[in-house]
Amino acid sequence: xxxxxxANVNARIDKDIKAQAEAILSQxxxxxSVAIDAFYRQIxxxxxxxxxxxxxxxxxxAYNEMxxxxxxxxxxxxxxxARADDSFDLEKVFGELEADPxx
Numbered sequence: 001x002x003x004x005x006x007a008n009v010n011a012r013i014d015k016d017i018k019a020q021a022e023a024i025l026s027q028x029x030x031x032x033s034v035a036i037d038a039f040y041r042q043i044x045x046x047x048x049x050x051x052x053x054x055x056x057x058x059x060x061x062a063y064n065e066m067x068x069x070x071x072x073x074x075x076x077x078x079x080x081x082a083r084a085d086d087s088f089d090l091e092k093v094f095g096e097l098e099a100d101p102x103x
Contacts, residue, residue: 009036 025035042050063071081087 005037 021035022032025032039050061070066074
C-alpha cells in the first residue's frame with residue numbers, strides 16, 4: 001500500500017516560469033504534485049540536485065564572432081584534449097544514444 005502523503009511544499013516562483021512549466025506538465029498529463037514528488041525523489045537518488053548547476057554558453061561562437069586570441073585558445077584546448085586522448089569513440093556514443101533505455 002502506498003504511503004499517505006501528509007506533507008506540503010509551498011514555494012514562491014516567477015509566474016511566467018510557473019505557467020510555462022505547468023503548460024508542459026499539462027501536455028504530458030502530469031499533475032504538478034507528481035512532478036514535484038518526482039523531483040524530490042531524484043534529489044534523494046542522486047544525493048543532491050539531479051542535474052548540473054553550471055553556467056555555460058550553449059552556443060559555440062562562429063569563427064567570425066571570435067577574436068584571433070579566442071580562436072587560438074579554443075584550438076589549443078581541442079589540441080590538448082586530442083593529445084591527452086580526452087575524447088569519446090563516435091561509434092560507441094551513437095550506439096549508446098540509439099540503445100533501448102530499458103535494456
